[in-house]
Amino acid sequence: MTKTRVLIVDDSVVIRRLLSDILADDPDVEIAGVAANGEIALQKLDLVQPDVVTLDVEMPGMDGVETLRHIRKRAPHLPVIMFSTLTDRAARITLEALAAGATDYACKPSGMKDREAARAHVQRELLAKVKQLARPALARATGPAPKPRAVPRPRAAPAPVPHVIAIGSSTGGPAALSTVLRGLGKPSVPVLVTQHMPQPFTKLLADRLNSSCALDVREAEDGMLLTPGQALIAPGDWHLGLSRDGAAVRVKLNQGPPENSCRPAVDVMFRDVATQFRDRALGIILTGMGQDGLRGVEALLAAGSRAIVQDEATSVVWGMPGIVARQGLADAVLPVDGIAAAALDRLSPRPPTPTQGHHNGIGLA
Numbered sequence: 001m002t003k004t005r006v007l008i009v010d011d012s013v014v015i016r017r018l019l020s021d022i023l024a025d026d027p028d029v030e031i032a033g034v035a036a037n038g039e040i041a042l043q044k045l046d047l048v049q050p051d052v053v054t055l056d057v058e059m060p061g062m063d064g065v066e067t068l069r070h071i072r073k074r075a076p077h078l079p080v081i082m083f084s085t086l087t088d089r090a091a092r093i094t095l096e097a098l099a100a101g102a103t104d105y106a107c108k109p110s111g112m113k114d115r116e117a118a119r120a121h122v123q124r125e126l127l128a129k130v131k132q133l134a135r136p137a138l139a140r141a142t143g144p145a146p147k148p149r150a151v152p153r154p155r156a157a158p159a160p161v162p163h164v165i166a167i168g169s170s171t172g173g174p175a176a177l178s179t180v181l182r183g184l185g186k187p188s189v190p191v192l193v194t195q196h197m198p199q200p201f202t203k204l205l206a207d208r209l210n211s212s213c214a215l216d217v218r219e220a221e222d223g224m225l226l227t228p229g230q231a232l233i234a235p236g237d238w239h240l241g242l243s244r245d246g247a248a249v250r251v252k253l254n255q256g257p258p259e260n261s262c263r264p265a266v267d268v269m270f271r272d273v274a275t276q277f278r279d280r281a282l283g284i285i286l287t288g289m290g291q292d293g294l295r296g297v298e299a300l301l302a303a304g305s306r307a308i309v310q311d312e313a314t315s316v317v318w319g320m321p322g323i324v325a326r327q328g329l330a331d332a333v334l335p336v337d338g339i340a341a342a343a344l345d346r347l348s349p350r351p352p353t354p355t356q357g358h359h360n361g362i363g364l365a
Contacts, residue, residue, distance in 0.1 A: 003027075003028055003029060003030045004028055004029045004030070004051045004052060004130060004131055004134040005030055005031075005032035005048070005049070005050045005051045005052070006023055006029060006030070006031055006032055006050055006051070006052050006053070006054060006130055007032050007033050007034070007035065007041065007044060007045070007048055007050035007052070007053045007054070008020060008023075008031065008033070008034045008035070008054050009034075009035045009037075009038065009040075009041040009053060009054065009055045009056055009059075009067065010034075010035075010036070010054070010056040010059075010083065011036055011037055011056060011059045011060060012056070013036075015056070015083070015108065016034050016036070018109075018118065018119070018122060019054060019083075019122065019126070020034060021119075022119055022122050022123055022126075022127065023126075023127065023130065026127060026131070028131060029127075029130065029131065032048040032049070032050040032051075033047070033048040033050070037059050037060065037061055037062060038059060038061065038062030038063070038064070038066060038067030038070070039061065039062055041053070041055070041067055041071075042067065042070050042071070042074075045071065045074060045075065046074075050078070051078075051079070051134040052078075052079045052080075052081065052130050052133055052134045053071065053078060053079070053080045053081070054081050054083050054106075054126065054130070055067060055068060055071075055080055055081065055082055055083060055097075055102070056082075056083050057082050057083065057084040057085070057090050057093045057094050057097065058085070058089070058090060058093065063093070064082055064093060064097055065093060065096050065097045065100055068080055068082075068097050068100055068101060068102055069100055069101075072100070072101045076101075079103040079104075079133035079134060080101075080102050080103050081102070081103060081104050081105060081106055081126065081129055081130065081133065082094050082097045082098070082102045082104070082105040082106075083105070083106055083107075083108055083126070084105050084106070084107055084108065085107070085108050085110050086107055086108075086110055086198060086199075086200070087110075087200075088200050088204070091200050091201045091204050092204055094201070095174065095201065095204055095205060095208055098174045098175065099174070099175070099178075099208075103133055103171075103172065103316055104129055104133060104171045104172065104316070106122075106125040106126040106129060107121075107125055107198065109121040109122060128289070129171070129289070132171075132289055132317055132319070133171075133316070133317065159279065159282075159304070159305065159306045159331075159346070160279050160280055160304075161280070161346070161347060161348070161349050162189060162277075162280055162281055162282040162305070162306075162346055162347060163189055163277055163280040163281065164189050164190050164191070164192065164226065164249075164273060164277050164280070164281050164282070165184075165187065165189060165190075165191045165192070165281075165282050165284065165343055166191075166192045166193075166194075166269055166270055166273045166281060166282070166283050166284070166300075167180065167191065167192065167193045167194070167283075167284045167285075167286060168193075168194050168195075168266030168269065168270065168283070168284070168285050168286065168288070168292065168293040168296070168320065169193070169194075169195050169196070169266075169285075169286035169287060169288050169320075170195070170196040170262075170287070170288025170289055170290065170292065170317075170319075170320060171196075171287060171288050171289045171316050171317045171319075172286075172287035172288070172315060172316025172317060173195045173196070173286055173287060173288060174195070174205060174208075176286040176287050176310060176314075176315075176316075176336050177193065177195060177205075177209060177286065178209060178212060178213075179336050179337055179339075179340070180284070180286065180336065180339050180340050180343075181209055181213045181215055181217065181231055181340075182212060182213050182214075182340075183337070183339070183340025183341065183344075184213075184214075184215060184340045184343065184344065185214045185215075185344075186214040186215055186229040187215075187228065187229060187343075187344065187347060188228050188229075188347055189228050189347060190226040190227055190228055190229075190230055190231075190232070191215065191230070191231035191232070192220075192226075192231070192232055192234075192240060192269060192273065193231055193232065193233045193234065194233075194234040194240055194264045194265065194266045194268075194269045195233060195234070195264075196262050196264070196288065196292070197236050198236040198237060199235060199236035199237060200236070201236060202219050202233055202234065202235050202236045203219045203235070205233060206218050206219040206233045209231070209233075213231070214229075215229060215230065215231045216229060216230040216231070217230075217231045217233065218230065218231070218232055218233070219232070219233050219235050220232035220233060220234055220235060220238075220240055220251045220253065221235075221251065221253070222251060222252065222253040223250055223251060223252075224250060224251040225245075225248055225249075225250055226242075226248070226249045226250065226251070232251060234253075234264035234269065235253065235264070236264070237255065237263055237264075238253045238254065238255055238263070238264055239253065239254050239255070239256055239259075239263055239264050239265055239268040239269070240253065240264055240268070240269045240272075241253065241254050241268060241269070241272045242269075242272040242273065242275070242276045243276075244276055249276050249277075252272075256268070259292070260290055260291060260292040261290075262290075262292050265292055266285070266292045266293035266296055266320070267292055267293060267294070267295045267296040267299075268296070269296065270283055270293065270295075270296025270297060270299055270300055271295075271296055271299045273296075273300065273305075274296075274299040274300045274302070274303040274305060275303075277303075277305065278303045278304060278305070279303055279304025279305050280305065281300055281303075281305040282305065282306055282307070282308070282343060282346055283296065283297055283300045283305065283306070283307035283308075284307065284308055284309070284310075284339060284343065285297065285307065285308075285309040285310065285320050285321045285324050285330075286309075286310045286315075286320070286321065286336070286339075287310055287314075287315035287316045287317055287318070287320070287321065287336075288315075288317060288319055288320035288321070289317045289319045289320070290319050290320060291319065291320060291323045292320055293320050293324065294320075294323050294324055294327070294329075297324050297329050297330075298329065301329060306331045306346070307324065307329060307330055307331060308330055308331050308332040308333070308334060308339060308342055308343070309321035309322075309324050309325050309330045309332075309333055309334075310333075310334065310335070310336050310339065311333050311334055311335050311336075313335065314335045314336040314337070315336075321333070
């Protein structure tokens with residue numbers, strides 16, 4: 001079986017050794033090379049021909065973003081995972097790198113003096129991403145495996161006009177979210193977002209999206225009122241739940257147990273959306289690893305709402321949207337640049353047919 005070849009780029013000898021030891025322990029991974037800075041990494045790129053690059057965010061001389069831009073000119077589709085500390089500065093640079101074409105990011109084991117705890121952290125944060133993101137490249141080398149066909153779910157009649165849009169995303173999500181939220185303009189309903197990210201990334205992501213969207217994009221705070229034309233992003237390490245206050249719906253953050261190893265989790269948000277909005281919601285699943293959102297979509301459908309998902313061709317990882325599509329739970333499987341238009345189309349009231357019921361009002365109640 002072809003192994004995943006990894007090029008490790010980090011100015012820290014300790015981190016290079018730690019990553020090399022952990023990744024090389026996996027029988028499906030081999031270390032193609034290591035580099036102490038961006039200049040050396042670029043020299044080695046053609047020589048070692050890696051399947052994945054792990055790239056330090058903050059390095060002297062050529063930093064991670066500048067190195068990434070050079071890599072993208074030479075290898076547009078090579079998976080690059082930014083390796084970042086949990087600081088405001090590193091988070092800002094990481095989001096800049098994601099906007100510049102980085103595939104994903106992982107967080108360093110900052111402040112961990114216990115080597116075993118640091119190893120466990122890296123295995124959890126990085127190893128699965130390295131192997132998952134290398135799969136498309138390895139498939140091109142060995143020939144693609146047959147895939148189950150994703151068939152949109154047939155519907156007897158159009159759904160009621162949604163009163164809320166709820167979006168879940170993970171790996172590759174920041175870029176996909178930017179495309180979808182910009183495409184929505186300033187919609188007539190509130191938008192809720194759960195993106196798998198820690199603090200301070202979620203606040204910085206909200207600020208970055210707010211600067212490029214007509215929507216008022218904010219990191220959600222407990223008690224916030226859901227408002228049309230506003231997008232609220234679940235804060236890192238908090239589930240985004242909802243509660244009803246008369247005719248209004250408010251954010252109810254909680255730190256319940258992680259679901260699908262995630263907090264925030266898409267499933268938690270979707271379940272509360274289904275409870276509070278019943279058949280008046282639209283769920284959207286964007287690119288992401290794993291299956292967070294599947295149970296939430298099932299809850300939305302059980303309440304009478306609908307869901308659309310991003311297609312495989314435009315997803316960085318077709319895990320979250322793929323499992324929903326393959327189980328026939330999606331109304332539509334669309335390229336990322338077609339999702340906003342499809343959502344806006346569903347916000348336009350349609351005249352009832354003889355077989356449709358009539359739904360009065362489009363308020364939040």
